[in-house]
Amino acid sequence: MYVYQEHDQQLLNERVAQYRDQTRRYLAGELSEDEFLALRLQNGLYIQRYAPMLRIAVPYGLLSSRQLRRLAHISRTYDKGFAHVSTRQNVQMNWPALEDVPDILAELADVQMHAIQTSGNCIRNTTTDEYAGVNPKEIEDPRPWCEIIRQWSTFNPEFAYLPRKFKIAVNAVPDEDPAIIGVHDIGVQLVHNDAGETGFQVWAGGGLGRTPMTGAVIGEFVPWQHLLSYLESILRVYNKYGNRDNKYKARIKILVKALGADKYRELVEEEFAELKDGPMTLTEAEVARIQACFTDVEYRSDVDTSELDALLADNKAFNRWYHTNTRPHKQAGYRAVTLTLKKTGRVPGDISDEQLDAVADLADKYSFGEIRNSHQQNMVFSDVAASDLFALWQELDALGFATPNLGLLTDMVCCPGGDLCALANAKSIPVAESIQRRFDDMDYLHDLGKIDLNISGCMNACGHHHIGHIGILGVDKKGKEFYQVTLGGRGDRESKVGEKMGPSFESDEITDVIEKIIGLYVEKRLENEPFIDTYERIGMDPFKEHIYG
Amino acid sequence: MGKVIIDGAIVDNEWARLEADALEAGLPDGKVIVPLAYWQENRDTLMTRGDVAVWLAPGEEPKDLADDLSALSLVAIHFPAFKDGRGYSYARELRTRFAFKGEVRATGDVLRDQLFYLARCGFNAFEVREDRSIEEAVASLKDFTVRYQGDVNDPRPIYRQA
Numbered sequence: 050m051y052v053y054q055e056h057d058q059q060l061l062n063e064r065v066a067q068y069r070d071q072t073r074r075y076l077a078g079e080l081s082e083d084e085f086l087a088l089r090l091q092n093g094l095y096i097q098r099y100a101p102m103l104r105i106a107v108p109y110g111l112l113s114s115r116q117l118r119r120l121a122h123i124s125r126t127y128d129k130g131f132a133h134v135s136t137r138q139n140v141q142m143n144w145p146a147l148e149d150v151p152d153i154l155a156e157l158a159d160v161q162m163h164a165i166q167t168s169g170n171c172i173r174n175t176t177t178d179e180y181a182g183v184n185p186k187e188i189e190d191p192r193p194w195c196e197i198i199r200q201w202s203t204f205n206p207e208f209a210y211l212p213r214k215f216k217i218a219v220n221a222v223p224d225e226d227p228a229i230i231g232v233h234d235i236g237v238q239l240v241h242n243d244a245g246e247t248g249f250q251v252w253a254g255g256g257l258g259r260t261p262m263t264g265a266v267i268g269e270f271v272p273w274q275h276l277l278s279y280l281e282s283i284l285r286v287y288n289k290y291g292n293r294d295n296k297y298k299a300r301i302k303i304l305v306k307a308l309g310a311d312k313y314r315e316l317v318e319e320e321f322a323e324l325k326d327g328p329m330t331l332t333e334a335e336v337a338r339i340q341a342c343f344t345d346v347e348y349r350s351d352v353d354t355s356e357l358d359a360l361l362a363d364n365k366a367f368n369r370w371y372h373t374n375t376r377p378h379k380q381a382g383y384r385a386v387t388l389t390l391k392k393t394g395r396v397p398g399d400i401s402d403e404q405l406d407a408v409a410d411l412a413d414k415y416s417f418g419e420i421r422n423s424h425q426q427n428m429v430f431s432d433v434a435a436s437d438l439f440a441l442w443q444e445l446d447a448l449g450f451a452t453p454n455l456g457l458l459t460d461m462v463c464c465p466g467g468d469l470c471a472l473a474n475a476k477s478i479p480v481a482e483s484i485q486r487r488f489d490d491m492d493y494l495h496d497l498g499k500i501d502l503n504i505s506g507c508m509n510a511c512g513h514h515h516i517g518h519i520g521i522l523g524v525d526k527k528g529k530e531f532y533q534v535t536l537g538g539r540g541d542r543e544s545k546v547g548e549k550m551g552p553s554f555e556s557d558e559i560t561d562v563i564e565k566i567i568g569l570y571v572e573k574r575l576e577n578e579p580f581i582d583t584y585e586r587i588g589m590d591p592f593k594e595h596i597y598g
Numbered sequence: 599m600g601k602v603i604i605d606g607a608i609v610d611n612e613w614a615r616l617e618a619d620a621l622e623a624g625l626p627d628g629k630v631i632v633p634l635a636y637w638q639e640n641r642d643t644l645m646t647r648g649d650v651a652v653w654l655a656p657g658e659e660p661k662d663l664a665d666d667l668s669a670l671s672l673v674a675i676h677f678p679a680f681k682d683g684r685g686y687s688y689a690r691e692l693r694t695r696f697a698f699k700g701e702v703r704a705t706g707d708v709l710r711d712q713l714f715y716l717a718r719c720g721f722n723a724f725e726v727r728e729d730r731s732i733e734e735a736v737a738s739l740k741d742f743t744v745r746y747q748g749d750v751n752d753p754r755p756i757y758r759q760a
């Protein structure tokens with residue numbers, strides 16, 4: 050992973066000092082609420098329903114075991130002993146005291162971590178495929194490009210007060226969208242041209258939230274040297290012309306839609322003409338320096354896989370886990386293993402301080418000391434030798450992270466919702482739990498196959514409900530909690546926004562509704578047909594009729 | 599006379615920024631900064647005076663002044679609210695696209711916590727909001743010694759800084 054040089058560390062230290070002083074001035078009454086709001090948000094600090102929430106940046110989801118242990122320590126010392134993996138691959142602490150945040154930042158800076166730009170109207174954490182670098186389908190490792198974007202976006206002076214938040218994602222897999230770039234403010238697709246040179250197809254104007262839509266291609270092929278100049282051009286147009294009067298119309302998607310992709314492209318080209326070949330142009334040396342940080346895993350070429358087949362044949366539970374929670378790897382003899390943080394009864398994405406420590410130990414033992422957070426709120430050991438899988442499975446099982454439900458109905462994505470979040474219209478965690486309890490038969494879940502279920506407590510869509518095959522959205526009706534269901538969203542092969550099924554449901558109805566939807570799918574599916582394919586084949590009407598008819 | 603930060607030093611503010619309604623009675627003597635619309639209407643007479651500058655509100659871009667920049671020694675960019683970040687791009691454009699060498703001044707809701715970024719985007723003068731300490735504000739120009747991106751003062755990004 051990227052290792053800080055002296056200047057990176059220096060920057061973080063200066064940031065901690067700056068934020069410490071800002072907090073001091075706020076507490077001394079020298080900064081108004083509103084002024085401090087903008088400053089603390091640029092630092093990931095929200096004031097939530099019951100306490101502040103601190104969102105800690107995990108660049109493109111990648112963590113070292115040392116960093117994970119530090120998060121464990123912070124959650125133990127400054128919080129209530131658990132952390133939450135967010136859908137943007139970050140980590141959230143739900144109960145820190147505002148006064149303690151400068152100390153927390155100092156603890157983070159010590160392990161090359163921070164909370165810079167994890168909220169506020171600025172460029173947020175750049176995300177990518179959680180299997181980046183080991184995914185056999187990718188054309189090259191997207192993480193160096195993410196890191197290049199991270200550095201460019203960190204404290205970028207021109208784009209700290211944008212009309213609204215701004216999210217960038219990078220994907221290097223052709224014909225699939227594991228980073229859901231289609232629904233990001235900017236989506237960057239790595240491509241190779243006919244000459245084999247690296248470039249980027251750049252999308253802009255996708256997004257979830259109140260007006261969900263997929264983005265448009267703005268740059269068809271941006272050569273790698275010009276990645277940052279091109280991104281800067283897109284941002285400058287947005288900074289100048291994005292709507293600042295109405296926060297619901299302020300995202301770039303509204304601007305791209307209003308101007309049309311062609312006009313937007315024209316404005317970008319104008320800026321780009323000026324920046325292209327200027328000092329921002331990336332150098333081969335810099336790209337090579339950053340790439341070298343991501344090729345430091347020393348794989349063994351002599352992994353003994355001979356016992357694995359026998360173990361798989363003998364042990365049904367291990368076999369199921371292997372086929373559900375592990376996946377192929379670029380390197381022969383290795384697998385990528387996902388730790389599912391979705392055991393029934395546990396808040397999706399939550400992990401305790403002791404578990405964080407335990408996961409860090411396992412990462413050291415089995416996966417080169419690295420961990421990734423996934424946007425589905427799980428964790429990944431990206432580099433596990435096949436000969437270690439059985440032992441790892443046993444250890445994960447003891448920790449409760451080997452529930453073989455990856456990608457299945459109960460592996461749901463769920464925002465913190467009304468239990469914690471001040472913006473929520475409705476609770477989301479109890480809904481997730483109720484559905485998990487209803488679908489508690491692992492054989493049945495496997496029979497149902499891959500189904501993405503996403504739950505958000507309000508229109509802000511932190512639970513990415515629009516891209517769930519089944520999406521659940523909390524809405525407020527005259528002070529009561531209701532739930533609206535969407536079907537047909539996708540965040541897999543492509544990014545696609547789901548369609549509203551109809552009137553919303555009360556909290557005691559929603560689990561029955563999900564069961565009915567699943568029931569109809571089972572009735573209508575062809576052999577081996579996944580839920581989303583059945584939906585795309587038969588459409589919304591039969592579901593509507595079945596539920597409301 | 600109030601104070602202003604120019605090129606890192608706190609000095610007397612010789613310029614008065616005027617809103618449109620203050621100009622209804624006519625243009626006062628002395629160094630004044632007038633709204634863009636007023637400038638455009640009275641351009642020819644104002645040009646000859648030499649001590650008139652222009653301020654841009656959010657939504658008014660440097661290109662609206664492109665032909666006049668050589669006649670101006672100061673352009674102010676006004677921030678009705680510090681959260682409206684358009685002015686950062688405007689300042690940058692003034693410096694890089696239009697190669698404006700005069701003073702670029704931030705006025706309005708200008709606070710110490712934004713100063714460092716403003717300076718990097720090409721502002722060299724800051725009228726800090728009156729209820730705040732200008733001495734503390736000037737210190738914030740030294741908040742950071744490291745920068746990843748190039749900026750108006752030094753276009754080299756980190757990978758070109760030796």
Ligand code: SF4
Pocket residue numbers: 464465466467470471472473474505506507508509510511512
């Ligand atoms: S979707 Fe709404 S309720 Fe859920 S975390 Fe985001 S803002 Fe809070």
